[in-house]
Amino acid sequence: MAAISLEELTKDFGALRAVDRLSLEVRPGEVVGLLGPNGAGKTTALRVLAGLLAPTSGRALLLGFDVTERPLQARRQLGFLTASTGLYERLTVKEVLSTFGRLHGMAEVAITGRLAQLSAELELSEFLDRRCGSLSTGQKQRVSIARAVLHEPAVYVLDEPTASLDPLASSGILEMVRRARGAGKAVLFSTHRMEEAEFLCDRLVFLAAGKAVAEGTPAELRHRSGEPSLTGAFLHYAKLGARS
Amino acid sequence: MSAVGVLLKKELIDSLRDRRTLLTMVLLPILLYPGMMALVGFVMAAGQERLAREELTVAVVGDDAEAFLRGQPPPAHTSYRRLTRAEAERALGEKKVWAVVDAPEGSHQEVSRGRQAHLTVLYTKRHDRSMEALERVRRVLASAAVGALKLRLAGAKLPETFAEPLKTEEVDVDFQKDLGPLVASRVLPVLLVVMLLMSALYPAVDATAGEKERGTLETLLAAPVHPLQVMAAKYLSVSVIATLATLVNLTAMAISFGIGFRFHETVARMAFGPGQISVLLLCLVPASFLSSGVALAVASLARSFKDAQNLLTPVALLAMVPGLLTMMPGIELNAWTAAIPLLNVALLVKATVLGTAGPLHVLITLASVLACSAGAVALAARAFQSERLRFGGAQSWRDLLRPSRPR
Numbered sequence: 001m002a003a004i005s006l007e008e009l010t011k012d013f014g015a016l017r018a019v020d021r022l023s024l025e026v027r028p029g030e031v032v033g034l035l036g037p038n039g040a041g042k043t044t045a046l047r048v049l050a051g052l053l054a055p056t057s058g059r060a061l062l063l064g065f066d067v068t069e070r071p072l073q074a075r076r077q078l079g080f081l082t083a084s085t086g087l088y089e090r091l092t093v094k095e096v097l098s099t100f101g102r103l104h105g106m107a108e109v110a111i112t113g114r115l116a117q118l119s120a121e122l123e124l125s126e127f128l129d130r131r132c133g134s135l136s137t138g139q140k141q142r143v144s145i146a147r148a149v150l151h152e153p154a155v156y157v158l159d160e161p162t163a164s165l166d167p168l169a170s171s172g173i174l175e176m177v178r179r180a181r182g183a184g185k186a187v188l189f190s191t192h193r194m195e196e197a198e199f200l201c202d203r204l205v206f207l208a209a210g211k212a213v214a215e216g217t218p219a220e221l222r223h224r225s226g227e228p229s230l231t232g233a234f235l236h237y238a239k240l241g242a243r244s
Numbered sequence: 245m246s247a248v249g250v251l252l253k254k255e256l257i258d259s260l261r262d263r264r265t266l267l268t269m270v271l272l273p274i275l276l277y278p279g280m281m282a283l284v285g286f287v288m289a290a291g292q293e294r295l296a297r298e299e300l301t302v303a304v305v306g307d308d309a310e311a312f313l314r315g316q317p318p319p320a321h322t323s324y325r326r327l328t329r330a331e332a333e334r335a336l337g338e339k340k341v342w343a344v345v346d347a348p349e350g351s352h353q354e355v356s357r358g359r360q361a362h363l364t365v366l367y368t369k370r371h372d373r374s375m376e377a378l379e380r381v382r383r384v385l386a387s388a389a390v391g392a393l394k395l396r397l398a399g400a401k402l403p404e405t406f407a408e409p410l411k412t413e414e415v416d417v418d419f420q421k422d423l424g425p426l427v428a429s430r431v432l433p434v435l436l437v438v439m440l441l442m443s444a445l446y447p448a449v450d451a452t453a454g455e456k457e458r459g460t461l462e463t464l465l466a467a468p469v470h471p472l473q474v475m476a477a478k479y480l481s482v483s484v485i486a487t488l489a490t491l492v493n494l495t496a497m498a499i500s501f502g503i504g505f506r507f508h509e510t511v512a513r514m515a516f517g518p519g520q521i522s523v524l525l526l527c528l529v530p531a532s533f534l535s536s537g538v539a540l541a542v543a544s545l546a547r548s549f550k551d552a553q554n555l556l557t558p559v560a561l562l563a564m565v566p567g568l569l570t571m572m573p574g575i576e577l578n579a580w581t582a583a584i585p586l587l588n589v590a591l592l593v594k595a596t597v598l599g600t601a602g603p604l605h606v607l608i609t610l611a612s613v614l615a616c617s618a619g620a621v622a623l624a625a626r627a628f629q630s631e632r633l634r635f636g637g638a639q640s641w642r643d644l645l646r647p648s649r650p651r
Contacts (some may be wrong), residue, residue, distance in 0.1 A: 047462075050462075051465070051466065052462060054631060072470070073468075075467060075468040076468045082463070084459030085459070086458070087463075090257070091254065097253075100467060102246060102247075103467040104467065104468060131261075221302060
């Protein structure tokens with residue numbers, strides 16, 4: 001069974017069709033990248049998956065749970081991360097993580113154990129008791145990762161998670177994705193960084209004007225587009241989408 | 245702990261660590277009331293004292309007016325100046341004199357003969373000095389009238405009580421000792437209603453538009469919680485903060501009045517009794533829940549702090565209206581006014597201070613406030629269920645009323 005499944009997903013904002021009959025699947029242990037120009041519908045599709053937006057038609061499923069019909073069950077499986085760190089600046093790191101752990105139904109003992117584990121993995125120990133507002137961008141991003149994976153979700157949905165980060169901070173995210181794949185998690189993420197997509201993704205889906213215009217491994221897409229680089233393939237499919 | 249409990253704890257920690265919330269909630273009332281009372285009392289007392297010591301010139305038109313005035317000891321800091329009527333009027337307009345006393349020729353003689361004289365005093369309400377001069381002239385002329393009356397009574401061999409067959413002493417049993425409650429009943433409703441709303445506004449904006457602006461709302465709603473649970477926690481948090489702020493406000497007010505400021509007798513020594521405090525709390529706490537619901541519903545329309553300020557400014561101004569209405573004569577708490585939200589709270593505060601609040605009016609006020617609170621919360625919940633409002637887009641008041649698909 002696919003861990004992430006979009007079935008003919010459509011999302012309209014008034015007269016604007018942001019996502020147009022998009023279908024894709026991500027299996028456990030697979031990393032799929034969503035590529036496309038700004039306004040292609042990547043963020044909207046991921047927001048529907050995260051249960052933040054309701055689809056106009058079609059379905060989005062996480063481990064078989066329809067995100068509209070059974071939103072709470074679906075979101076319990078989800079680790080969601082965006083470019084905006086989304087941390088409460090007046091709360092300490094520990095308070096933020098503890099709050100989200102409890103919202104995911106974790107017991108106090110489980111939260112404490114997981115905090116210790118993540119502190120070691122992501123080097124959070126030195127600022128666990130500091131307020132998030134006082135952290136550097138890189139530190140905030142590490143806390144965001146911890147928040148997203150604290151409850152050990154089976155599915156990761158990442159919306160341009162490295163967009164505002166320097167290479168050092170980005171590497172933390174990439175390491176998280178690699179570890180997730182190794183642990184059998186399904187990962188769907190959007191990015192504008194072609195080297196990341198090439199390096200991490202098992203498959204790529206190109207979106208243009210809300211539609212999937214191409215899908216395959218990075219090598220397949222380069223080959224089919226006749227471009228030597230993934231950036232060239234990106235431009236090729238973006239133009240193709242604009243023409244259609 | 246339930247999801248609402250977890251979220252409420254998070255909201256309260258987040259809000260109570262915010263310096264701006266603390267400033268509005270604690271520091272402002274603690275400094276505002278004593279500061280305002282001191283300032284008002286000081287300015288009033290200093291102004292009246294200064295006016296009483298001011299050298300004022302009064303124009304006197306004609307020998308008879310002079311005779312009436314000169315027959316009495318002159319008021320302190322007052323001088324008379326003989327002018328013609330035309331000169332006197334011009335001098336009054338040019339602020340060279342502050343009042344004009346004119347008496348027709350022969351009027352002094354007429355009074356001596358037992359007849360009545362008609363005097364004219366010109367002044368202007370535009371200037372405090374003119375009003376003060378009028379008061380001084382009034383006292384002199386009243387004294388002249390009493391003197392003339394005594395002479396007439398003595399001439400007719402009649403006792404002084406002859407001209408006053410009924411002597412009435414008016415005793416105001418409520419206020420004879422202290423005018424504080426009367427002043428408080430005018431000032432408190434405006435202050436409390438405005439402070440009530442102000443206490444709810446900032447936390448409401450921070451919890452809605454602030455979350456959108458900081459990008460935390462998206463993260464929160466991607467967790468396994470229902471938007472209504474998030475809204476419930478925000479509502480409870482804002483209400484708790486607004487209630488705490490109201491209590492701090494009440495305490496600061498009670499202490500300010502209780503201590504009393506000796507700058508002016510009318511604001512001194514006012515104290516709330518336990519009964520008055522109970523009634524005030526009974527209505528102000530639900531009213532803080534109402535103002536929290538309204539503030540959250542309106543702030544939910546905003547995408548950012550700036551948007552929220554634009555949307556809430558008219559609400560804040562509107563909230564002053566009920567308080568100001570209580571200052572108007574004849575507007576009192578009755579079965580009808582007790583049903584009008586916010587006005588009823590303002591009027592109840594006034595009635596409580598004056599000790600005229602009846603149980604029926606308190607009950608109607610409570611019922612009205614609770615019903616409106618429920619309505620406001622329903623609107624705020626609708627705003628949170630609408631994805632258009634949660635993620636930017638529209639900022640129309642109509643969005644609060646537009647049907648949305650619950651999720």
